[in-house]
Amino acid sequence: ALMGVLERSIQHAGPIDAWLLAPHGAAVAENASDADGDWLTRLRSIVGRDKPIVGTLDMHANVSEAMVKACDALLAYKTNPHLDQKERGIKAASLLLDSLESHQRLYTGFASLPMSINIERQATAEPQGALLHQWEGRWYERESNLVDVSWVYGFPYADVQEMGASVLTIVWDDPEQANSIAEELAKLWWTQREAFRGKMIDRRDAVKLANQSEGTIGLLDMGDNIGGGSPGDGTIIAHELLHQECLPAFLWLHDPSSVQRAAEIGPGNFGKFSLGGKTDPRHGSPIVDTFEVVSIHDGRFRDNQVRHGGYCTYDQGPTAVLRSAKGLVIMIASERVAPVSLAQLTEFGIRPNDFRAIVIKGVHAPVAAYAEVCDRMIRVNTPGVTTADDGALEYQNRRKPMFPWEFVAG
Structure with a gap:
């Protein structure tokens, strides 16, 4: 019913040049474990491939391939507590306008880690979070085409395959570069996984x-x-x-x-x-x-x-x-x-x-x-x-093996 309302609203909206969206990124429905990926995919199928779609995510998103495939660019909040929603929304809108005016294409790189970040360790101002942003700064210096990096901590209370941490990157006109940078940053994050284990x-x-x-x-x-x-x-x-x-x-x-x-x-x-x-x-x-x-x-x-x-x-x-x-x-x-x-x-x-x-x-x-x-x-x-307490959460659908529950090679 809800998707029907969405589809009718889109179809009745008339000609639209581009779409600026704000999916949370961790929505789960009874008939769609990746609810955000589901509705974003439906939106893309209605508006076509030539209309730019840019979205902001909560940094607790459980990012999926479907979300990334449906959008030209996805960027997440960078602070927890979430104090930068306005700034991230402005950046998303600016990227969308730049894409329209320059006729350049935005591409999002995506790397999912087999890692669940304990909710206790998701403070971005604490040392483990600050380190990620230090790494990010080095990549901006190295990659002139890189326009955004998002460290997405994930939402551990969703019992779905997509649950877990991920890295999103945005570049102009080069999908291979976007994915390469995301993979490199994800590998660095993986080396610090013990810093994200709960103290309890x-x-x-x-x-x-x-x-x-x-x-x-x-x-x-x-x-x-x-x-x-x-x-x-x-x-x-x-x-x-x-x-x-x-x-x-x-x-x-x-x-x-x-x-x-x-x-x-x-x-x-x-x-x-x-x-x-x-x-x-x-x-x-x-x-x-x-x-x-x-x-x-x-x-x-x-x-x-x-x-x-x-x-x-x-x-x-x-x-x-x-x-x-x-x-x-x-x-x-x-x-x-x-x-x-x-x-x-x-x-x-x-x-x-x-x-x-x-x-x-x-x-x-x-x-x-x-x-x-x-x-x-x-x-x-x-x-x-x-x-x-990670050990008290009973999952049936998450990926395995996954840190911190099982040993993961590498």
């Missing part, structure tokens, strides 16, 4: 480190990563904070029924709550205690800073702020909103530096905001649906 700090060690550290510590809850599709009601780290008395601490939870109860109790009053842990046992058990209802809000907030995903307005629905006598402050909300903005706290009276620890339900996306207030950030391996 568990909740006990993470909270112990937080207690030993100075200032405000951000604890990134990788197993309850809202941006990755988790329930947002995980309590595992909060229970450990209470156990090790790493307080005061802040926690955000998706818990609509408790928001309703807080509204009934009213600000300034106290009540017994059972918070979070309502989805399933692997995200933790509810936090049961007496809390003061500090405040009630409509849940709307705004942030004009450059944040992951480019959003500036947010709405987490009716929201309440609760505080226990032990020093645990919990914001409960009616809608899931990924923690990519400090305004999610500050707009509702929360001062981040009042806390020893802040539990942040994400991996990389929150860093652009929370690095401003956290003296240290620790990625915590928790057992939720978005766990970073």
